[in-house]
Amino acid sequence: MLSLPPDTDVAILGAGLAGLSIASWLIDVIPPHASAPRVHLLEARQADTNDRTWCFWDQQPHPFRKAISHRWPRWQVRFGNQCVEREDAEHCYSLLSASAMRRSAYAAMATRPEFDFTRGVDVGTISPQDDGLHIATSQGGLTSKLVIDTRPPQAAMLSSHEGVWQVFHGVEVHCPDHGVSPSTACLMDFQTGFSGVNFVYLLPLDDHRLLAEWTCFHVDKTHPDCQRLLTQQVPPQLSDWLNKRLGTQWTLSRQETGCLPMMPVVAPQLNPRYLAAGIRGGWMRPATGYMFASCQRGAADVARQIQRASQTGRWELTPPRLRSSALEWMDKVFLQALRQSPEQAPGWFMQLFERTRAIEQRRFLGDEPRLSDLLAIMRGLPAGPFLKAAIRLARHS
Ligand SMILES: Cc1cc2nc3c(=O)[nH]c(=O)nc-3n(C[C@H](O)[C@H](O)[C@H](O)COP(=O)(O)OP(=O)(O)OC[C@H]3O[C@@H](n4cnc5c(N)ncnc54)[C@H](O)[C@@H]3O)c2cc1C
Known part of the structure; x- marks a missing residue:
């Protein structure tokens, strides 16, 4: 069994996009020779998987700029014979893989002895104590002055009557000559003949590789129809689309799947030492399912608050205001x-x-x-x- 320290200054629960963004921003805001608060990341997964890619318009500084692997100056939407295309070469639509983001964050954390990271820890309940918050985990408990909780939200935190679930399945495929323009990201190619809204998202990664995703929506994630969409309908629909577009010459190299809550989140509150962040904190944009940009703004804000708290000894956090x-x-x-x-x-x-x-x-x-x-x-x-x-x-x- 792993042993956790009895206490820390800042505990970050979950080392996904939000957890690692906050850690990376914190390293950026602490001057190199200044002392930093002790930060402990607790992650349930034992091993990393390259299970997603983040795409976003690269418009503001963030710690992962050097890890971006692809940039598209043009983007388009298509419906039947119609196609609308726009271009902005200064602020490209950009792709960051989960592996590249993690490598960048781990490298930054390795430069600071105050940062600790434990995997394979299932975090349970969090309870207030006099001098901090007690975190119960599968590997024992620890106390932290501040807790940033990025675990996925529980169903009760989601305003599901105000939104929909974005259901998608994506594949990275190799295809000798796909013929798709390398400088254009297709954000939505609407498909007809299916119930509700269905579109294909298509990103050319180089002359031989494509990322293609099929997206649709459902109002209830727990309904058997939604599960069927995810497991039995969307993957073959995407394969058929690829067969029609590319012929049968493509081979699969990676897959990603998601069911994202496009709906407002009521972030849990405990006391000023606790902050819900990431999807749990309502950082994902309900109307689009995009989170990268707001996550970087939120992470930068939280990192500055942590730095201030460690200097003043006032261990409190306020939720960042991310949208008007x-x-x-x-x-x-x-x-x-x-x-x-x-x-x-x-x-x-x-x-x-x-x-x-x-x-x-x-x-x-x-x-x-x-x-x-x-x-x-x-x-x-x-x-x-x-x-x-x-x-x-x-x-x-
Ligand atoms: C396949 C996919 C593609 C996406 N693509 C985009 C995109 O292109 N652009 C965009 O802006 N957004 C995208 N999103 C949406 C969003 O940006 C991601 O879901 C993002 O990873 C959310 O970040 P997060 O930190 O809130 O959650 P996560 O990244 O999921 O991190 C939560 C972490 O908490 C850990 N955890 C869970 N339970 C526990 C526990 N009990 N104890 C300890 N740790 C725990 C998990 O293992 C995980 O590592 C995508 C989502 C998916 C699923």
């Missing part, structure tokens, strides 16, 4: 409209991408919109269904 009320409201209206009229969504997206500029799209989807971008997005969407959704939302709130 206007953006939160727009996301809620969008999700309501998607729940009400999913069959119309491909048309809305095509119209939106057609009527807005690259800069407005990347700032809005990249979670950093200005007021002018929000107005442009509103103007780009059809008024009728969104007004209906806004009214319904107002009635139920």
